[in-house]
Amino acid sequence: MARATGKSEAVYERLKQDIESLRLKPGAKLSEIQLGEELGASRTPVREAIRRLSREGLVDFAPGELARVAAISLGGVRSLFEFRMTLESEAAAQVAAQTQVQERALDAFQQLLSQLEMFEESFRAMDAAQQARSFQDFYTLTESFDQHIIAFCRNPYLARAIREMRSQSLRLRHLSHTGPSRMLTSLDEHRVMIKAIVNGDSPAAAAACRHHLTQTLQALIDSLIGAPYEAGVEVRLDSAG
Amino acid sequence: MARATGKSEAVYERLKQDIESLRLKPGAKLSEIQLGEELGASRTPVREAIRRLSREGLVDFAPGELARVAAISLGGVRSLFEFRMTLESEAAAQVAAQTQVQERALDAFQQLLSQLEMFEESFRAMDAAQQARSFQDFYTLTESFDQHIIAFCRNPYLARAIREMRSQSLRLRHLSHTGPSRMLTSLDEHRVMIKAIVNGDSPAAAAACRHHLTQTLQALIDSLIGAPYEAGVEVRLDSAG
DNA sequence: GAATTCCCAGATGTATACAGCCTAGCCCCA
């Protein structure tokens, strides 16, 4: 049964979603047998999925021991964002250079810019309740930006590394409950990044990217320290990782 | 038979060595069954090892198809070095900052510096034949530098990414046949990097690292273009990757 | 009462069996 979309892939996607959405909490035991029974697969595909998730940092795994959903620690979050800064500022710079020579890239980001400015305008006109309700559109927009960066980053290693770090970031988002105020500043930050990219200004794009990630990290940390047991999820406030 | 050093690990290490040393040539077929028989293991550990190697870029693997030793292309080599530049210049900068606050780090690099200067001095005194014969010591020294960077890089994601890129670089080394002239300039470049790190000068460390990798890439490319079939290994000169 | 030791349920590592898919090579036909 060697189908293109095999069971291993299905188990992987399912587990990834469950971990990203915090449906599976950090520290939860991941028994191959139990998961296999739950997801209707045997141990082999489950095993493979767990290994893949382990390399993406969503699962803590040591040979011979029980695999567990990766813990979340303040130090780990800092490290993650620091690394993302290294990767994504470089990617932003490369993409900015790319828009000057590849029309498709320029078009894509110009279109994204106008989408963002339209949304930003209507968003600013909303009251707080409406703003809070449109957070899904906000996420769709920012995710679209990330996808563009990955898609137009011509270095495949860099693109893959960024993609692999995304899963962890997505999980953290579910702990931070971004409010309307942060959404507004984040929209600003995105606008600055996109403009730099469209203008082909690599240093500005890199700087804007670093700034955005710094602000996002700060908002996240404030959120974590303010409510370290949000949604029943423990966040270790030590400096490990 | 779940020993601490399991068969999966053994198969992985063995395959990795065989690929790095070009004993297994790019494009060589990696059949799970055949490898299992050769290495005295069953398909399961071999499977796992192949997946791990695929992640490190040493194996080209697509679901349902035969896994093959990763091809080497000029474009791929460029991408690899560009990515290494992103990672390692950042790490060098971080480690430079580290030596100012952590005595162990400072000591380690000062010791490495004196080792390198001693070797450099004696190396310059050798004739060409002697220099060519001491290339193993040269490699030991430069690898020691890489290990120090990884060991004292406080960001675990960055450290892991650098470590995972090393296997591919090691394989490429076997194609370039670094000569005494390049060894000398490489020693210089390393001395500059280490001095910047010891002095705690992060920007200088990053710049020196970029310079070193640029020079190394150039030497490698010259070598590849000059003899693209070195050791019976085909190097694709297209721009893929 | 606390620490230590022993023990067993359950988990992992590995081997092997079975089912579908891909490929390569041969044969047949125009």
Next chain:
DNA sequence: TGGGGCTAGGCTGTATACATCTGGGAATTC
């Protein structure tokens, strides 16, 4: 002689069996 279809072999994906090990709790001892 060249091209297309067919068959056979081997390969991967998945399931399951077996040996060994982990680790968590109960009983025991100081």
